[in-house]
Amino acid sequence: MTIESLLIDYGYPILFVGVLIEGETFLILAAYLAHRGYLNQTAIIGVGALATFMIVQALFHAGHRYGPRVLARRPKWQPRISRVQRLLHRYGAGLVIGFRFLFGLRTIIPLTIGMVHYPVLRFTLLNAFGALLWTAIIVVAGNGIAQFIETFVEDMRQHEWLIIGLLAVLGGTYGLYHLYKQPKLTEEVRPMQE
Numbered sequence: 001m002t003i004e005s006l007l008i009d010y011g012y013p014i015l016f017v018g019v020l021i022e023g024e025t026f027l028i029l030a031a032y033l034a035h036r037g038y039l040n041q042t043a044i045i046g047v048g049a050l051a052t053f054m055i056v057q058a059l060f061h062a063g064h065r066y067g068p069r070v071l072a073r074r075p076k077w078q079p080r081i082s083r084v085q086r087l088l089h090r091y092g093a094g095l096v097i098g099f100r101f102l103f104g105l106r107t108i109i110p111l112t113i114g115m116v117h118y119p120v121l122r123f124t125l126l127n128a129f130g131a132l133l134w135t136a137i138i139v140v141a142g143n144g145i146a147q148f149i150e151t152f153v154e155d156m157r158q159h160e161w162l163i164i165g166l167l168a169v170l171g172g173t174y175g176l177y178h179l180y181k182q183p184k185l186t187e188e189v190r191p192m193q194e
Contacts, residue, residue, distance in 0.1 A: 008038050012047045015039075019051035023100075024138055031142030035150070041143065045135050052100065053131035056110045060123055063114025071115070077108070084112040096123060097130035 018026030027048050034041040071077060084105065087095050096118075099109040113123060156163060 008033065011039060012043060015044065015047050016051045019048045019135075020055050023048070023052055023134075027135060027138040028142035028145070031139045032146040034139075035143050035146040041139060045132070045139050048135035048139065049128075049131040052135060053128055056100075056127050056131065057124065059107060059110035060114040060118075060120075060127070063111035064117065064120070065114075067111060067115030070111075080105070080108050081112050081115070084109050085116060088113060088116065088118075093122075093126055096126040097133065100130060100134040 015026055015030050027044065030039055030044045030048070031041065033039045034044055071081065087109075091098075095109065096113065100106060102109070110127075
């Protein structure tokens, strides 16, 4: 059973779990299915925003409660945490809203923000806004990609003989070019005398 068929059969619960695990992949696939009429785009944004909001809140509270103990056991994380603290100091609320767009730091940022005792209510509000913004952007982009691919494939079907002919000409030209560029024999071959 494919992810696509799971989403078609079980819809939004699978989307919710999928966004918890791997956000963009499931959101883009769901956006494609919405484009095809299987799911509702507004519902996808709602479910996706709720899932990403909840996982980030859990990470924030885990960092708030267990962060120093975890860091004591994993000193290799200190450079990444120091980097996040510098980013938080520099960008403040912008980091809380936009960190989902930073690959490789998505887990450590909410943990670190929780560890530095960022105000809980402020984080929750900014996280809700960031979750909705991120999900909407990914879903709208996924829908745009689906429309582009569908249009591109449709255009290719209308001109398939032209494309096949063009590829045949290009392939033949390439083959003739390499045949022409073959090294020439410089010595004549003499018949063997017995």
